[in-house]
Amino acid sequence: MNAMVKEPVAAADFVSAMGLAATGVSVVTTDGPMGRFGLTVSAVSSVSAEPPLVLVCINRKSPAIAALDGNGAFAVNLLAAHNRAYAETFSGRPKEGNPFDFANHDWMMGETGLPLVTEATAAFECETFQSHDAGTHRIYVGRVIAAHRGDAEPLVYCNRAYRRITSHEGNDR
Ligand SMILES: Cc1cc2nc3c(=O)[nH]c(=O)nc-3n(C[C@H](O)[C@H](O)[C@H](O)COP(=O)(O)O)c2cc1C
Numbered sequence: 001m002n003a004m005v006k007e008p009v010a011a012a013d014f015v016s017a018m019g020l021a022a023t024g025v026s027v028v029t030t031d032g033p034m035g036r037f038g039l040t041v042s043a044v045s046s047v048s049a050e051p052p053l054v055l056v057c058i059n060r061k062s063p064a065i066a067a068l069d070g071n072g073a074f075a076v077n078l079l080a081a082h083n084r085a086y087a088e089t090f091s092g093r094p095k096e097g098n099p100f101d102f103a104n105h106d107w108m109m110g111e112t113g114l115p116l117v118t119e120a121t122a123a124f125e126c127e128t129f130q131s132h133d134a135g136t137h138r139i140y141v142g143r144v145i146a147a148h149r150g151d152a153e154p155l156v157y158c159n160r161a162y163r164r165i166t167s168h169e170g171n172d173r
Helices: 011-018 064-071 081-089
Strands: 026-030 037-041 044-049 052-059 073-078 107-109 115-117 122-134 137-149 155-158 161-164
Touching: 026 052, 026 064, 026 115, 037 052, 037 064, 037 081, 052 064, 052 073, 052 122, 064 073, 064 122, 064 137, 073 115, 073 137, 081 155, 081 161, 115 122
Parallel strands: none
Antiparallel strands: 026 037, 026 073, 044 052, 052 137, 073 122, 107 115, 122 137, 155 161
């Protein structure tokens, strides 16, 4: 690995290196006065348990921004391995049907009225607590109103490919 250098890092080098981060895959959904929208994201993090806060980072060029800002509420759906088709539709690259189209998939209505992915690994219904612009993206911090836990294995993304978790050798206790 190269030592730290003072030159600014080229965006392509940053993206290439960060692409090796293994992440879960979520679909952020929103609904309300600005309409329904969904977007596949890997930039999701837990922030705080008391109060319960999560964050998502969304490109400011995405049409999701107007919907998220206007609706003031969103759900983070952590996809299960068998939910891969949702990830493809809401990143604009569906194998079947139209990009970003809710009609191709099954949804449950959350406690707050937000659309939740059926059989997701977990889902968090949030009201927008704060938003901050950072570079090309907007960080939305959501206060979690309802948290749902499923029992399916999560979908993982790493090095530009969808993957499944396998247990590490020596994990047996
Ligand atoms: C696995 C995966 C993770 C992604 N993570 C994010 C993310 O965290 N934030 C974001 O704004 N877009 C993310 N995207 C991109 C959006 O889902 C979507 O593909 C993009 O906004 C579509 O715009 P384009 O057609 O201009 O590429 C991700 C896409 C994929 C496939």
